[in-house]
Amino acid sequence: MTLSIWRYAHLLLALISSLFLLILSLTGVILAYDAVDESSSSYRSDGLDTVSVAQTIRIIKDLYPEIIELSIDKQSRVYLDALDAESESVKGYIDPRSGMLLGPVAKKSDFIQWTTTLHRSLFLHETGRIVVGVVSFLLLLITLTGILLIVKRQQGWRHFFKKVHRDFFAQYFHVVSGRVMLIPVLMISLTGTYLFLSRTGILNKTEAVQEYDLEERTEEEWIDNQLAPADFPIFQDIMLDEVERIEFPFLEDDPEEYFILTLADRQITVHQLSGELVSETRYAYAAVWEKLSLDLHTGQTNRVWAIVLGLGALNILFFIYSGFVITFRRTGTKIKNKYRADNAEIILLYGSENGSTLAMANRVHKQLLDQGERAFLTNIDQYGIFPNARELVIFTCTYGLGEAPSNAKKFEQRLVDYPQRQQVGFSVLGFGSTSYPDFCAYAHQVDTMLAAQPWAGRTVALHTVNDKSTADVAAWAQAWSKETLLTLATAESIYAAAQPRLQELEVISKTDITGDQDPVFQVVLKPKKRSRITSGDLLAIYPDNDAKERFYSIACIEGNIQLIVKLHPNGLGSGYLHQLQVGEQIAARLLANAHFHLPKKAKHVAMIANGTGIAPFLGMVAANKKKRAIQLYAGFRYKTLSNEGYAAFAHEQIAQQRLAGYQVAYSREENSQYVLDLIRRDSSYFGALLRNGGVIMICGALQMQRDVEAILETILANAGANNLEYYRSKGQLLTDCY
Amino acid sequence: MNIVTKTGLALALGVGFIASAVAQSSKYKCMIQMNAYEGEAAYVIISLINPQGGYEKTLSVLGPDKQWYNTLKEWYKFQTKTKEKLHAVTGASVGGGDRAIKVLEIDNDKLNKGYKLRFESAVEEQKYHTTDAEVALTTDGITARTNGKGYIRFVKLTKAQ
Numbered sequence: 001m002t003l004s005i006w007r008y009a010h011l012l013l014a015l016i017s018s019l020f021l022l023i024l025s026l027t028g029v030i031l032a033y034d035a036v037d038e039s040s041s042s043y044r045s046d047g048l049d050t051v052s053v054a055q056t057i058r059i060i061k062d063l064y065p066e067i068i069e070l071s072i073d074k075q076s077r078v079y080l081d082a083l084d085a086e087s088e089s090v091k092g093y094i095d096p097r098s099g100m101l102l103g104p105v106a107k108k109s110d111f112i113q114w115t116t117t118l119h120r121s122l123f124l125h126e127t128g129r130i131v132v133g134v135v136s137f138l139l140l141l142i143t144l145t146g147i148l149l150i151v152k153r154q155q156g157w158r159h160f161f162k163k164v165h166r167d168f169f170a171q172y173f174h175v176v177s178g179r180v181m182l183i184p185v186l187m188i189s190l191t192g193t194y195l196f197l198s199r200t201g202i203l204n205k206t207e208a209v210q211e212y213d214l215e216e217r218t219e220e221e222w223i224d225n226q227l228a229p230a231d232f233p234i235f236q237d238i239m240l241d242e243v244e245r246i247e248f249p250f251l252e253d254d255p256e257e258y259f260i261l262t263l264a265d266r267q268i269t270v271h272q273l274s275g276e277l278v279s280e281t282r283y284a285y286a287a288v289w290e291k292l293s294l295d296l297h298t299g300q301t302n303r304v305w306a307i308v309l310g311l312g313a314l315n316i317l318f319f320i321y322s323g324f325v326i327t328f329r330r331t332g333t334k335i336k337n338k339y340r341a342d343n344a345e346i347i348l349l350y351g352s353e354n355g356s357t358l359a360m361a362n363r364v365h366k367q368l369l370d371q372g373e374r375a376f377l378t379n380i381d382q383y384g385i386f387p388n389a390r391e392l393v394i395f396t397c398t399y400g401l402g403e404a405p406s407n408a409k410k411f412e413q414r415l416v417d418y419p420q421r422q423q424v425g426f427s428v429l430g431f432g433s434t435s436y437p438d439f440c441a442y443a444h445q446v447d448t449m450l451a452a453q454p455w456a457g458r459t460v461a462l463h464t465v466n467d468k469s470t471a472d473v474a475a476w477a478q479a480w481s482k483e484t485l486l487t488l489a490t491a492e493s494i495y496a497a498a499q500p501r502l503q504e505l506e507v508i509s510k511t512d513i514t515g516d517q518d519p520v521f522q523v524v525l526k527p528k529k530r531s532r533i534t535s536g537d538l539l540a541i542y543p544d545n546d547a548k549e550r551f552y553s554i555a556c557i558e559g560n561i562q563l564i565v566k567l568h569p570n571g572l573g574s575g576y577l578h579q580l581q582v583g584e585q586i587a588a589r590l591l592a593n594a595h596f597h598l599p600k601k602a603k604h605v606a607m608i609a610n611g612t613g614i615a616p617f618l619g620m621v622a623a624n625k626k627k628r629a630i631q632l633y634a635g636f637r638y639k640t641l642s643n644e645g646y647a648a649f650a651h652e653q654i655a656q657q658r659l660a661g662y663q664v665a666y667s668r669e670e671n672s673q674y675v676l677d678l679i680r681r682d683s684s685y686f687g688a689l690l691r692n693g694g695v696i697m698i699c700g701a702l703q704m705q706r707d708v709e710a711i712l713e714t715i716l717a718n719a720g721a722n723n724l725e726y727y728r729s730k731g732q733l734l735t736d737c738y
Numbered sequence: 739m740n741i742v743t744k745t746g747l748a749l750a751l752g753v754g755f756i757a758s759a760v761a762q763s764s765k766y767k768c769m770i771q772m773n774a775y776e777g778e779a780a781y782v783i784i785s786l787i788n789p790q791g792g793y794e795k796t797l798s799v800l801g802p803d804k805q806w807y808n809t810l811k812e813w814y815k816f817q818t819k820t821k822e823k824l825h826a827v828t829g830a831s832v833g834g835g836d837r838a839i840k841v842l843e844i845d846n847d848k849l850n851k852g853y854k855l856r857f858e859s860a861v862e863e864q865k866y867h868t869t870d871a872e873v874a875l876t877t878d879g880i881t882a883r884t885n886g887k888g889y890i891r892f893v894k895l896t897k898a899q
Binding site for chain 1: 765767769776777778802803804805806825828837839840841862863894896898
C-alpha cells in the first residue's frame with residue numbers, strides 16, 4: 001500500500017507542477033548556459049587574494065578623481081563606477097593591479113533579462129514568485145518521493161546503485177538518470193525553495209550591529225590624524241577576494257561620510273579620514289544562507305557547477321517527458337468490458353505494476369470478445385463470486401521480493417472469502433524477468449493458492465513470460481486454446497506492443513461459392529508494397545473499420561496472398577471478404593507468424609489440415625523448390641469443386657516433385673473417412689518421421705488438432721519412443737489451429 | 739607620478755574643461771539614502787521636470803526590470819509616449835536602508851529657470867510615490883539636502899570634482 005501512496009504522490013505532484021516546471025527548467029537551461037558563458041569572460045582578474053583593498057585604492061585614486069563605487073562580481077570581475085580626469089563617466093571592468101580599464105560593463109541582454117524574469121516570477125509579479133516558490137518546493141517533494149521509489153524498486157538503500165532492470169526506454173532512463181541527477185536536482189529545488197522562503201521574509205534576518213566609539217575630535221584634530229585611504233591598516237588587511245562592494249564617501253573630507261565595505265558575511269563602515277572602524281554589521285545566518293543558496297542555484301561562482309546545473313535542468317525536462325510516457329503506459333490500456341462479472345464465462349484477472357501485464361491481458365480479452373466469448377477482464381483485487389465462470393485466467397507480474405503487485409494485494413484474503421460455487425478451470429500466466437532473483441514468484445504463489453481451492457481445476461500448468469517475450473505468451477495461448485477449445489491467436493506478433501501498420505492490398509481474384517454444402521471461396525490479394533511475407537503468416541482484416549479484427553492463415557504464391565475462407569452465416573470476417581470485388585483496395589495488417597513457417601532444415605514434412613486449414617500448405621508446397629519430401633494430409637466434408645481443385649493442384653505439384661504425396665479424406669461422402677483415419681492408417685510413417693527428425697505441421701480446427709495429437713501420442717507410445725511434448729519442444733510439431 | 743602622466747593629466751583636464759564649457763552641462767553626484775522599510779528593493783526614477791511641471795528628460799533609472807516600470811505610473815505614461823532610450827542611465831534598484839550614488843548630467847542653462855529634479859519611487863505592488871523627493875534646480879537649492887516623503891529618507895547632490 002505504501003508504494004502506491006508514494007507513486008500517487010510522485011505523480012500528482014508532478015502533474016500539478018509539470019507545466020510550471022517545464023517553463024522553469026527551460027529557462028533554467030538558458031540561464032545556466034548564460035552563467036557558463038559569463039564565467040569565461042575575458043575581464044576576469046586572477047589572484048584577487050593577493051591584491052589588497054589599499055593597493056587598488058592607491059592606484060585608482062590617482063587615475064579617477066571621483067570614485068563612486070568598486071565592486072567585485074561572482075566571476076572575479078572588478079567593476080568600477082567613477083568619473084575620470086575628464087569628468088567622463090567610467091562604468092566598466094578594470095585590472096585591480098594597474099587600474100587599467102579592461103572593457104565596459106556588459107549589460108545583460110534583453111533576452112536574458114526576459115528569461116530571468118520568466119524564471120523568477122513568470123511575469124506575474126508577486127503571484128508568480130509564489131507560484132515559482134511553491135513549484136520549487138513541489139520539485140523538492142518530487143525528488144524525495146522519487147528517491148523513495150528508487151529505494152523501493154532497488155529493494156533497499158544498499159542496492160541503490162545496482163543495475164536497473166530495463167523494461168522500456170522511458171522507464172529505464174527515468175530511473176537511471178534519476179539516480180545520477182539526484183544531487184543537482186535536489187540542490188536546485190532546495191536552494192530555490194530557500195530563496196523563496198527568504199524573500200517572503202519568514203526567515204529571521206536580524207543583523208547584529210556593532211558600533212565602535214570614536215574619540216571626539218575637532219576638525220583640526222581630524223585633519224591632523226588624517227591618513228591616506230591607501231595607508232589604512234584595515235584596507236591593507238582585506239584582500240579583494242573577500243570584498244563584494246566598496247562604496248566611497250559621498251563627500252570627501254566630511255567626517256560624517258564613511259567608506260562602506262560589503263564583505264561576504266558582514267558590512268563594515270570605515271572612517272574616511274582616520275581609517276578607523278566605525279561600525280560592523282554581521283549578517284544573520286539566514287542572509288548568509290540566502291547568498292549561498294543564490295550561488296548554488298545560479299552557478300555563478302563555479303563554471304563546472306553551472307554546467308552541472310544546466311544538465312540538471314535539462315534532465316528535469318527529460319523527467320517530465322519520460323514520467324508521462326511511463327504514466328501513459330501504465331494507464332494507457334483501457335479495459336472495455338462487454339459482459340458483467342456475474343454473467344461472464346471466462347474471467348481474466350490481471351495484476352499489473354506498470355501496465356504491460358494489463359496490456360497483454362487486454363489483448364487476450366479482446367480476442368475472446370471478438371469471437372463472441374463472454375469474457376470479463378478486471379484486476380486481481382476485484383476477485384469475487386463469478387456465478388457463470390468456467391475458466392479463470394490470472395495474468396500477474398511480481399513486485400519487489402516476490403510480493404503481489406499493487407492491484408493484487410487483497411487477493412489472498414478475497415480468495416478465502418469468496419469460494420466459487422461451481423467447478424472452474426484456472427490458468428496462471430506469470431510475467432517477470434529472469435534477471436531478478438524472484439522470477440514470477442508471485443505467479444507461483446497464486447498458482448499454489450488456487451490449486452488448493454476445492455472448486456478449482458488446473459486447465460494448464462503455470463506458464464511464465466520472461467521479459468515480455470511474445471513467444472512465451474503465444475506458447476501459453478496455444479496450450480490454453482488446446483485445452484479449452486477457445487481460439488486464441490498463436491502468432492507472436494499479435495502479442496507485441498507495437499502492431500505493424502496497416503497496408504493496402506488489392507483484390508486480384510475471388511472465386512464463387514460452388515456448393516451450398518461447403519460454402520468455401522478463395523481470395524487472392526496483392527500487397528501494394530512488397531513485403532516479406534511467407535506462407536503460414538497471418539492476415540488481419542478489419543471488417544468494420546474499427547478495433548475488431550479477424551485473422552486468416554495465408555498462402556503466399558508468387559508474391560500474392562491467397563486466402564481460403566469458409567462463409568459462415570452472419571460471419572463478420574468471411575462475410576466481409578465474400579462481398580469484395582476484384583480490383584477493390586482493402587486495408588489490412590500482415591503479421592509474421594514465425595513459428596508456423598516451413599522449417600528450413602527439415603527434409604521430411606507431413607502437413608495435416610482440415611477444411612480451410614489447407615490454405616497455408618498450398619503456398620508452402622508451391623514454394624518447395626528444394627523438392628523436400630512433403631506429405632499432405634487433408635480432410636474435408638464434401639467432394640466439392642474447390643476441394644477437387646486442391647487435388648488437381650496437388651497432383652500438379654507431385655508431377656513437379658514439390659509434393660511427395662496427397663492423402664485426402666471426405667467425411668460426408670461415400671466411404672466416410674476422417675483425416676484421423678488416414679493418420680491411423682499411416683501410423684508407421686508418422687512414427688518414423690518424428691524419430692528421424694521430420695516435422696509435422698497441423699492447421700485447422702482446434703478439435704482436429706487435439707484428436708491428431710492424441711493419435712500421434714498413441715503411435716509414439718506403441719513404438720516406445722519419446723512422448724509428443726519432447727518432439728514439440730524440439731520444433732518437430734508445429735500447429736496453427738483455431 | 740612621472741612627468742609624462744602629469745602633463746597628460748593636465749592636458750586632459752584642460753580638454754575636459756573646454757569640452758564641458760562647450761557642452762554647457764555639469765555633472766553632479768547624487769546620493770539617495772533610503773528609509774529602512776520592509777520589502778523588496780525600490781525602483782527610483784530621477785527626472786528633469788520643466789517649469790510647467792511636465793517631464794522633460796529621464797536622468798536616471800534605478801531598477802533594471804522593465805516589468806515593474808508600469809508601477810511608476812506618471813513617469814511610465816511619459817516613457818511610453820517618448821520611448822526614450824534608457825540603457826545608458828539604467829542601474830540596480832535600491833533596497834531599504836541602503837543608499838545609492840548616481841552621476842547626473844544637467845545642462846547649465848536649466849539652472850535658476852524653474853526646473854526641478856523629481857525622485858519618484860515604487861516598491862513593486864506597494865505604495866507608489868509620484869514625488870518622493872523634489873530638488874529645485876537653483877544655485878543654492880541644488881546642493882541642499884532634501885528629505886523624502888516615501889521610501890527615500892533624503893537626497894543630496896554635489897557637483898562632481
